[in-house]
Amino acid sequence: MVKCYLCRYYSATIIQMSGIQGDQLAIWLAAVVAFGNFSFTIVGVYLVERMGRRKLLLGSLAVVVLSLFLLGGAFYLADKNDPAISLRELPSHNKNSCPSTGHCLDCLGKNCGFCYDKDAMGNPANGSCVAFQGSNYHAAYGRCNKSSTSASWAYTACPYKFAWFAIVALMLYIAGFAPGMGPMPWTINSEIYPLWARSTGNAFATATNWSFNLLISITFLSLTEWVTPYGTFWLYGGIALSGWVFFYFFVPETKGKSLEELEHLFAR
Secondary structure, eight states: TTTTHHHHHHHHHHHHHTTTTOOHHHHHHHHOOOOOHHHHHHHHHHHHHHHHHHHHHHHHOOOOOHHHHHHHHHHHHHHHHHBBBOOOOOOOOOOOSSSSSSSHHHHHSSSSEEEEEEEETTTTEEEEEEEEETTEEESSSSSSGSSSSOOOHHHHHHHHEEEEHHHHHHHHHHHHIIITTHHHHHHHHHHHHHHHHHHHHHHHHHHHHHHHHHHHHHHHHHHHHHHHHHHHHHHHHHHHHHHOOOOOHHHOOOTTTTTTHHHHHHHO
């Protein structure tokens, strides 16, 4: 349940990490993701009394698991297709702290950006690592410092022409999460406790939700550096898969059952 807050807080960052260039485009795509979350939540309200809690929960989490592994795969492909630094552009004072060899990912994150041309197929070519100009993220020198140049400039993420793959996986995640994993934990939590434990059980469930929401929110960016972006999403996918197995064996259907029937069901 808490991983959807990751999309809420970091959707624009995730979109930029996938290779989408430009802050405005990333923000608009993040707005589309947020609208998808709202829209598919309405689908969940429609389906909850028709499909039942268990089917909706398991189906939703299965799509979440698939989309997280696909999202990790998108970042893995982007990493394996990381364009090389093949040119060296020096400033007038001949001092440059940016890498002169390696790949685009070796360049970003060091107060440097990646300047590149595009070949006939639209792939990055003639890449160079260039320092920022002050705090405005513009190239301080070289081809990308000239307003008339045809070279492209990337400073938030490395260029990748299949960045749309990550966007599709992110939308699939939202489409799977919002109808089931979003509302179902709260719905099932309101039904499974006996009257004497209801307030305590719901309090613990809410505290657990927000505690892990905080944990994921403050560790996401660090995890992408420690275990790479694709490793981070595959880790989340593995956790979600273990949750699906737990729900399959331990969460019964609660649709249409009275509180007395539910108490007897869980007592067994």
